[in-house]
Structure formats: C-alpha cells, structure tokens
Amino acid sequence: MFEKSSWIRLPRNVVVGHGVLDEVVPVVSDLHLDGRPLLVTSPTPRTVAADPIAADFRESGVDPAMVTVETASFDAVERVIDAVEAEDADYLIGVGGGKAIDIAKMASHHCDIGFLSVPTAASHDGIVSNRGSVPDGDTRHSVAAEPPLAVVADTAILAEAPWRLTTAGCADIISNYTAVMDWRLAHRLKNVEYSGFAGALSEMTAEILVENADSVRPGLEEAAWIVTKALVSSGVAMSIADSSRPASGAEHLFSHQLDRLAPEAALHGHQVGVGSIMTAYLHGGEKGVWLDIRNALESIDAPTTAAELDIDDETVIEALTTCHEIRDRYTILGDGMDEGAAREVARETGVIG
Ligand SMILES: NC(=O)C1=CN([C@@H]2O[C@H](COP(=O)(O)OP(=O)(O)OC[C@H]3O[C@@H](n4cnc5c(N)ncnc54)[C@H](OP(=O)(O)O)[C@@H]3O)[C@@H](O)[C@H]2O)C=CC1
Ligand SMILES: O=C(CO)COP(=O)(O)O
C-alpha cells in the first residue's frame, strides 16, 4: 500500500524589486492579516527598514510594536515570545539579516501566529526557509520553524548594504553543491531520506548563480536581484525537503563550529564557502569540483582562505577535526577527521598556508 505523504509550506507572496519596502502594508492586507504587528529587527536593519515600515503602518492607522535583538540565541527567541504577549501582537515581521529573520520565524512557530520576512541583506538563504538555526551550548539546532507567509525584498536596500553581505549570500548558495553531495552520501550510506526534487533545485540554484557571476558586481542593483532570487530558490528547496539538508552539509558544520571557536570573526556565508572548498576536495580528491568552487567564490570576491576569513590556521584545523560532533548529520566527515588529514586538505586547497 502507498503510504507516503508530504506537506510543503511555502510563502504565498514573494515580492522582490526596487522600492518594494512600501509594499509591506499592502502585502499584509493581501494576506488578510488583522491586528497588531510586532517587528523583530536588529540594530542596523532597524534604521534601514524597520523604522520606515513602522511609519507606514502608523500612516495606515495601525500601531506596530518593535523589538530589537542583538544575537541569534534561544534567549532572544524567548524575548520575542514574551513581547508577543506583552504587546498583544497578532503577527510578526522579521526585518534584517539571518539573525532577525530566524528569531522571528522561531517565535512565530512557538506562538502559532503568522510571520513575514523582510530581508535587508542578501546574506543567507533562510529568507524563505521553514528552518531556524541557532547555537545552543556545544551544539547547533536546525529546528522546524514557521515559513514566512510573504517575503518582501527591496533590491534598493539590498544593493545599498555592504558588498560583503551579498558575497556571503552567494557563498551560502555556492555551498549547496557540497551540501547536496553530503545529502546523497548520507542517503546511500545511512538511508537518510533524500528528495530528488529538492536536491536538483538546490544544485540548479547554485549553477544559475555561478553562470550569472559576471553580473554579481558591487554597485549593480541587478546583483541584489540575482542573489535574492537564488536565496529564495534555495529556501524553497529546504521547504520542499522539510530539512536544511539541500543547503547544509559538512561545510555548514565547519561554519557552525567556527561560530563557537571564533565568534563573529566572519559571516556565515563566507565561512560555509571556505568549508565547501575543503569538503568538495574530500568528496572528489582530484582537481575539479573543489577548484570550480574556489574559482566561483573568487569571482564574486568571497573569501577562499583562513586569512581572508580573519581566522587563524589552527582554529580552522580544530573546527575541521571537531565539527562532526555538533550535530547528528552524516556527511563526508563521517565520524571525524584526524589532524593530519585535516591539515592536508586545508593545505592542498590553499585554505591554510
Ligand atoms: N534558517 C535558515 O535556513 C538559515 C539561517 N541562517 C542563519 O542566518 C545567520 C546569518 O545571517 P547573516 O545575515 O549573515 O547574519 P546577521 O543577521 O547577523 O547579519 C550580518 C550583519 O549584517 C548587518 N546588516 C543587515 N542588514 C544590513 C544593511 N542593510 N546594511 C548594513 N548592515 C546590515 C547586521 O547588522 P546588525 O549587527 O546591526 O544586526 C549584521 O552585523 C546565521 O545565524 C545563520 O545560522 C543562514 C542560512 C539559512
Ligand atoms: O544555513 C543554512 C542553510 O544555508 C541552514 O542550515 P543549518 O541547518 O545548518 O543551520
């Protein structure tokens, strides 16, 4: 008897383009959301986007509440959950980078209320996904979270953001190549459930981005457009899979461990990009895919070495040899790399000197 079933939750409206920040209030109306919004933001995105959105709401006769978070943590999620009750909020709007959006989507999941995603940086592919990702002590949780009802991505704001944020988003997408390799490996060796649709969408997203790398240049609003479309597509792949597997393999374990060992040293996307060079090498060995990944990262000005991440070589080795422990996710790292092997892959790929 056929017993499979799946429930794919995707946003109803995805609005991307120049000046679309003004569309947040109309989008809320299109979704028939009533009552009071709580804007969840972080310091810079507050000035860039959350304050103007709040002004638009006030003009439309709605009094929005606002909470500003500083770090991606379960404490921050708790603060937002408390604010929902204290401010009598009916739905949430995450305004910012990955931090603010993850916290908003996790709080909305807990409170069972709707959530909109308003990215101010094209820096990560959590814009659309139904996953939240936060560190918790020695581990990292990728938890089920509320997918956004709508996404409003203003390319004028995204193009004005520091260029490094956009290159981080590109690197997060390029890392899909190795994430899917790890996912297939886990499927073959550990019988982990694999979705061919989600895997293909994730790989195709990385391919389209790399093919358009010439247009991904600072100062071009088209770059924000191309990268945002890719981030949306990658998030859809995660929602189809109902897992971050299509976009997160060993290169993400490496990055999550760097977050613990060298907090705030580099952006998430940049760390996963460097991780991806090394895990592609482990998957194939021969020059080929890992060099393609390194060249693609170089072509969009993303870091390819420990020095460019501003992280010392020994920390890279420590992250490589320990990161398999932080989450129960089978990857090319298996049950861990020994130190000599870690040094060799990092040297051979030029990540360390
Ligand atoms: N759930 C998912 O599927 C995914 C989740 N993630 C998560 O997302 C996070 C990484 O996202 P990322 O965006 O790099 O992290 P942050 O949200 O910390 O943003 C990075 C930096 O960009 C700043 N910033 C944001 N927008 C602007 C702007 N318009 N102009 C100037 N500065 C701006 C922020 O400022 P400020 O410090 O003032 O906030 C912050 O310093 C990680 O926690 C990662 O785990 C990543 C991918 C997928
Ligand atoms: O960053 C992500 C995908 O790009 C989310 O993955 P994690 O589940 O590893 O946090």
Ligand SMILES: [Zn+2]
């Ligand atoms: Zn990522």
